[in-house]
Amino acid sequence: MNLIRRILLTASFILACSAMAQEAPKQTLCPLMVDDEIDLEEFVVFKGVKVFMCCGSCKEMWDKNPEYFAVVCQEQAPQLKAVASKEIKPLKQLFCPVYADVRVHPKSLSIEHEGRTIYFSKKRAVSRFKANPKKYLKNLP
Secondary structure, eight states, rough: OHHHHHHHHHHHHHHHHHHHHSSSOOOOBBBSSSHHHHHHHEEEEEEEEEESSHHHHHHHHHSHHHHHHHHHHTTTGGGGGSSSSSSSSOOOOOOOOOOOOOBBOOOOOOETTTTTEEEEEEHHHHHHHHHHHHHTTTTTT
């Protein structure tokens, strides 16, 4: 009787895992550098969910504001939908105006320009923006 119970429990577990795997869309793009494909060796675990990145720099960036990124990165990492906060509101500006495929967050470097706060992915982006703001303003919402 115990053997039959264990076999049934194991079979149920395997079927449940199989069903979950089929329902979850596969992540192929980095959630932070959204034009880059993921590297299966570069990932973070957020609230029990594995989120793949393209590189170690993205893992470091994720660690600066994981709760926020879990909210705004669901298109590239659909597995985050189950664990992302419902209370965090995304910024209007989601990407750096200079490196337009790189996400920004409320703790990113920022400057005031013409009465608005503009966020950047790194220091070099700030200096490039200041040198030619007109070139990059078109990349802002």
